[in-house]
Amino acid sequence: MERIEHRASFGGYQDVYRHESKTLGCAMNFSVYLPPDAEKDRLPVLYWLSGLTCNEQNFITKAGAQRYAAEHGVILVAPDTSPRGEGVANDPAYDLGQGAGFYLNATEEPWAKHFRMYDYIVKELPELIEAEFPATEARAISGHSMGGHGALTIALKNPGRYKSVSAFSPIVAPSQVPWGEKAFTAYLGEDREAWKAYDAVELVKTASERLPLLVEQGLGDEFLETQLKPHLLQAACDAVGHKLVLNMRSGYDHSYYFIASFIGAHVAWHAKALRGEANPPSVSPDAHLATGVR
Amino acid sequence: MERIEHRASFGGYQDVYRHESKTLGCAMNFSVYLPPDAEKDRLPVLYWLSGLTCNEQNFITKAGAQRYAAEHGVILVAPDTSPRGEGVANDPAYDLGQGAGFYLNATEEPWAKHFRMYDYIVKELPELIEAEFPATEARAISGHSMGGHGALTIALKNPGRYKSVSAFSPIVAPSQVPWGEKAFTAYLGEDREAWKAYDAVELVKTASERLPLLVEQGLGDEFLETQLKPHLLQAACDAVGHKLVLNMRSGYDHSYYFIASFIGAHVAWHAKALRGEANPPSVSPDAHLATGVR
Numbered sequence: 240m241e242r243i244e245h246r247a248s249f250g251g252y253q254d255v256y257r258h259e260s261k262t263l264g265c266a267m268n269f270s271v272y273l274p275p276d277a278e279k280d281r282l283p284v285l286y287w288l289s290g291l292t293c294n295e296q297n298f299i300t301k302a303g304a305q306r307y308a309a310e311h312g313v314i315l316v317a318p319d320t321s322p323r324g325e326g327v328a329n330d331p332a333y334d335l336g337q338g339a340g341f342y343l344n345a346t347e348e349p350w351a352k353h354f355r356m357y358d359y360i361v362k363e364l365p366e367l368i369e370a371e372f373p374a375t376e377a378r379a380i381s382g383h384s385m386g387g388h389g390a391l392t393i394a395l396k397n398p399g400r401y402k403s404v405s406a407f408s409p410i411v412a413p414s415q416v417p418w419g420e421k422a423f424t425a426y427l428g429e430d431r432e433a434w435k436a437y438d439a440v441e442l443v444k445t446a447s448e449r450l451p452l453l454v455e456q457g458l459g460d461e462f463l464e465t466q467l468k469p470h471l472l473q474a475a476c477d478a479v480g481h482k483l484v485l486n487m488r489s490g491y492d493h494s495y496y497f498i499a500s501f502i503g504a505h506v507a508w509h510a511k512a513l514r515g516e517a518n519p520p521s522v523s524p525d526a527h528l529a530t531g532v533r
Numbered sequence: 534m535e536r537i538e539h540r541a542s543f544g545g546y547q548d549v550y551r552h553e554s555k556t557l558g559c560a561m562n563f564s565v566y567l568p569p570d571a572e573k574d575r576l577p578v579l580y581w582l583s584g585l586t587c588n589e590q591n592f593i594t595k596a597g598a599q600r601y602a603a604e605h606g607v608i609l610v611a612p613d614t615s616p617r618g619e620g621v622a623n624d625p626a627y628d629l630g631q632g633a634g635f636y637l638n639a640t641e642e643p644w645a646k647h648f649r650m651y652d653y654i655v656k657e658l659p660e661l662i663e664a665e666f667p668a669t670e671a672r673a674i675s676g677h678s679m680g681g682h683g684a685l686t687i688a689l690k691n692p693g694r695y696k697s698v699s700a701f702s703p704i705v706a707p708s709q710v711p712w713g714e715k716a717f718t719a720y721l722g723e724d725r726e727a728w729k730a731y732d733a734v735e736l737v738k739t740a741s742e743r744l745p746l747l748v749e750q751g752l753g754d755e756f757l758e759t760q761l762k763p764h765l766l767q768a769a770c771d772a773v774g775h776k777l778v779l780n781m782r783s784g785y786d787h788s789y790y791f792i793a794s795f796i797g798a799h800v801a802w803h804a805k806a807l808r809g810e811a812n813p814p815s816v817s818p819d820a821h822l823a824t825g826v827r
Contacts, residue, residue, distance in 0.1 A: 247753060247784035249794045303597035303793060459541060490541035499597060500543045 240371060243268070249309040250275035253299055262355050262363045263322040269364065270295045271372060272315035274308050281375045283402070283513035284368060285506065287317040288360065288382030288389040290408075291418070292338045294319045298383075301495035307503045311510035314374055318364055320386070322353040334418055335425055341413070342389030343437045345426035354426060357437075361393055361400070379403040379509035383498055384462070388413055391439035391452065391472075398448035403512035405453035405505050407498050408460055411472035412440040418466050440475045451482040453508055453521055455501050457491025486522050534665060537562070543603040544569040547593055556649050556657045557616040563658065564589045565666060566609040568602050575669045577696070577807035578662060579800065581611040582654065582676030582683040584702075585712070586632045588613045592677075595789035601797045605804035608668055612658055614680070616647040628712055629719055635707070636683030637731045639720035648720060651731075655687055655694070673803035677701040677792055678756070679712070685733035685746065685766075692742035697806035699747035699799045701792050702754055705766035706734040712760050734769045745776040747802055747815055749795050751785025780816050 244255035251274040260267045276282060285308070287298050298304065298317040308315045321327075321340030328349040330336035336350075345354035368374050378401050382390040387409025394404035413419020414434045423434045435441040443452075456469045463469075469485055476483040491497040508521040538549035545568040554561045570576060579602070581592050592598065592611040602609045615621075615634030622643040624630035630644075639648035662668050672695050676684040681703025688698035707713020708728045717728045729735040737746075750763045757763075763779055770777040785791040802815040 246786055246788055246790040247751070247782070247794070248790040252784075253790055300595055300789070303600070305790075305793070306597070306797075457541070488541070490546075492540055494540055495594070496540040496542040496547055496599075499599070500541070503600075 249305045251309055253305060255295060260359060260363060262359045264353050265322045265324045265327055267319055268295045269316060269318040270299045272305050272308050274312055276312040277314060277373045281373045282312050282314050283377035284314045284316055284374045285379045285509050287315060288342060288386030289320050290384030290386050292333050302502050303499045304502045304506060307506035311506055313506060313510050316368055321356060327353045335422060341385060341422045341426060342393060343426055347426055347428050350426050361397060377402055377513045379513055381405040381505055383407045385410060392437050392442055394450055395439060395442040395446045403509045403518055404450055407455045408467055408493055409454060410466060412438060412468055414438045416466045440471050443475045443481050444479055449481055453484045455486050457488050457497045459490050460493045462493055484521055543599045545603055547599060549589060554653060554657060556653045558647050559616045559618045559621055561613055562589045563610060563612040564593045566599050566602050568606055570606040571608060571667045575667045576606050576608050577671035578608045578610055578668045579673045579803050581609060582636060582680030583614050584678030584680050586627050596796050597793045598796045598800060601800035605800055607800060607804050610662055615650060621647045629716060635679055635716045636687060637720055641720055641722050644720050655691060671696055671807045673697045673807055675699040675799055679704055682707055682733060686731050686736055688744055689733060689736040689740045697803045697812055698744055701749045702761055702787055703748060704760055706732060706762055708732045710760045734765050737769045737775050738773055743775055745812060747778045749780050751782050751791045753784050754787045756787055778815055
């Protein structure tokens with residue numbers, strides 16, 4: 240593991256590391272924000288999963304989350320979004336292959352060898368973080384768009400592993416939208432039964448742990464109706480009585496300006512759960528249409 | 534004037550506009566952040582001048598200043614750093630020509646026709662902002678590196694025009710460092726007397742208005758000793774009794790991680806002056822070596 244960036248930020252350090260991932264069979268970058276308290280204590284960790292086309296840089300340069308992590312004493316870890324490199328399969332499209340790992344373990348060729356982001360995020364990365372950094376085993380997870388899908392599905396599939404989960408503009412039902420159908424067909428094959436293992440709307444039906452879900456969604460999001468469809472998650476949660484705080488924010492789009500505007504509330508919410516306190520509500524579920532912006 | 538970006542951010546809007554600048558003789562982009570209060574009131578304006586290689590995007594995507602502007606009811610305006618386009622003179626180096634306007638009016642060829650960033654920032658841009666947006670005539674100015682030089686020199690040269698001025702990692706004495714010597718030779722010619730009109734350390738000696746200067750400087754800044762030399766500004770201010778709050782921050786580098794960490798304090802400080810209150814101190818001048826980071 241090699242540190243390739245090291246920058247003072249809000250009294251702590253925003254670092255980037257590079258390591259050889261056994262799970263993915265390639266070199267991977269991930270970012271770690273160590274708040275000032277990390278000098279004296281082991282701290283809980285919030286994992287952030289980014290969206291299509293992103294790498295470990297987008298969240299750390301654009302979200303402004305370091306301020307809140309410093310305030311609440313939370314380590315932030317943001318990995319790359321897929322395996323990378325010349326020996327790794329790829330596709331010219333932005334929504335398949337490198338930069339588009341979808342946080343699953345691929346079973347189809349040519350993807351199966353390297354595209355194992357699910358195992359990387361659930362196992363290898365936290366093992367590394369907890370061994371090499373002043374981190375406790377208290378974990379939270381969040382993400383944006385494809386990464387919101389990753390955060391929700393990974394938390395729902397791993398009871399007891401995360402104290403809290405949230406998402407910005409997540410792909411809640413990949414099996415039912417173009418981004419997900421394309422990626423799942425390529426990575427998992429034609430059999431839609433196999434897709435259910437990576438679909439939040441499907442997983443919530445049978446989740447054994449009822450971790451409350453906090454979802455932030457902009458009403459000006461250009462992908463809202465075609466790719467994101469948060470009402471499908473609302474319906475699935477309502478059907479089984481799974482707690483969902485869905486904040487629909489008037490005017491906000493799919494960009495990091497949206498994430499930056501509400502990441503402080505999410506970090507505070509995760510910090511509460513990471514300290515062992517129950518965390519909902521963060522904003523009333525009825526604030527759907529009128530919050531945030533003129 | 535055409536609006537080319539419009540994004541909800543912290544309850545307001547982060548917009549980008551494009552207009553034909555008469556001063557510069559080319560099309561120019563500038564960003565405007567309108568906080569939520571801009572819907573009901575005219576608000577004061579903080580101008581941000583970016584550094585070498587930057588355009589109107591760097592500050593708005595990386596500094597996280599919108600949160601503080603929303604909190605304090607201040608409009609943020611961040612222009613591009615030079616004239617641009619195919620018909621505009623350029624140089625292959627990153628520190629001369631397009632992206633490196635140095636906030637002066639060039640007198641030498643091939644620069645004199647378009648490179649009039651001083652007039653653009655002092656006159657044309659604020660006239661446009663005050664005519665087209667819900668802005669008062671209360672102005673503050675800040676910037677980073679080359680833009681810190683721009684903010685300091687423009688405020689010092691225009692008594693009464695700005696309520697406050699600050700800078701991050703500014704080039705305080707361009708006449709004495711390589712970046713400035715190269716740019717001033719090209720834009721202003723060999724006569725070093727002419728350079729004094731755009732050199733903060735020279736201008737502070739004769740400033741008729743004693744606007745307090747707030748300067749933030751990282752001690753881990755890779756350009757500190759070669760290009761920035763804040764001690765020259767300290768000495769010049771001490772010699773004439775000009776108030777300077779110089780915060781030397783242990784560990785911080787020249788990047789936007791540094792700006793993001795302290796922009797909140799600067800916006801608060803400007804907001805105070807823009808409301809008509811006297812503004813120093815913002816952090817003791819003695820906090821030089823020990824603040825901010827382990």
